[in-house]
Amino acid sequence: MTLSRPRRPDLSVNPIFTRAPLRIPRDRFPAGELDPAVAYQVVHDELMLDGNPRLNLATFVTTWMEPQADRLMDESRDKNLIDKDEYPHTADLESRCVRMLADLWHASDIDDAPGTSTTGSSEACMLGGLALKRRWQNARRAAGKPTGRPNIVMGSNVQVCWEKFANYWDVEPRLVPMEGERFHLTAEEAVARCDENTIGVATILGSTFDGSYEPVLDICTALDRLQERSGWDIPVHVDAAGGGMIAPFCDPELVWDFRLPRVASINTSGHKYGLVYPGVGWVVWRDPDALPSDLMLNVNYLGSQLPTFTLNFSRPGSQVVAQYYNFLRLGFEGYRRVQQYSREVARALAISIGELGPFQMLTRGDELPVVAFTLAQDVTNYSVFDVSSALREQGWLVPAYTFPDNRTDLAVLRIVVRNGFTHDLADQFLRDLRDALPLLQGQPAPLRGPEAGSFSHGIGSSDQAVPQEARS
């Protein structure tokens, strides 16, 4: 990323750390060496200027883990996850996590459901999408039909990884736009865009835009009816990046997972509500039929060949080890308590924000522990971007962004409640929001619009939905 302001070519170093003046080029390869203590201090001081991750209400990604998890991660970051032959125990923890997720998501044969860890949901969605595409191609070839024009149906609220999938692997994205108060995919809209070239429908359990769940059950039922009418057997991938680790604990009665025969694969971000630091995602297929074997490549494992399906090769073992630690440490009841607490904080926060007056709530933490809200109709003299900026002055990172087609007119603020965001912090946040209002209400006109904030990139490109300005 380039920064707009001119910069000195050399880093300036606190004279206390060095005995003689030093020249350290900022972004040219250094000619000589530095003392490790000096190098450490230079890097450390630079990173001090980042925002405080604990006050980052923009991201779904974990910002705190227990010291025991930190220690295990330190102990395993030197092990390459792909060296399954050399580190069979790390490899085994990975397959145990896959089976635990298959169990949590109600696979009918837990030991037979294929799956893998990934770097995050983006890679997991690519793999889920690729399996859909290959299955469709194989079925079409077997039927002697052309395979040139695959498409995938999804809501315009998809995370950017699905647009990447469609773009990188030449699949036509059939995006269902938002309309009125409908902010995600519905069964009727999805089915209307399916045809014989549809490799699958990607549904989202926990839209990044507002935290709402898409109606996976309805979509599957509508696709069942479509199959009766047309013969097209269109599978569903559930992108449960957030909800895959919320719904099983907080909404056990909600049927969205492998209990639905049409659900072929599910992904989640281990580093979101899986409660692990960034760098881990998961994808699980319902059974071996859902994952074409011609996508698998073999790596050496205990003297035999282990089939794998990933985009990356080398990765540290630490994230998978930390995920296994969390599963073991918290179990079902522990995860339920942690996620339920986040949901309660989100719900309480939504009620209080609604009571402040100038805001109109879109979601209230009832699905993902996410609160999305906009300004009431009669507020015309300041924008959600102004609110975001005022909160930033207090250290809170709350993104403001506009919705995708056809609601680009709607600009919202979004708060993601995660483990570590307590009722006390929420109360402090509310005080800061309330204290910011008089100044905003005194403005003659909005100061910031979507261009200045340019948050759409943040929400679309990763879940670190921090405004661009915050990065420079």
Ligand SMILES: *Cc1c(COP(=O)(O)O)cnc(C)c1O
């Ligand atoms: C966060 C998110 C992604 C991308 O996940 P990463 O783990 O950041 O790669 C994909 N889909 C949805 C719905 C998300 O919320």
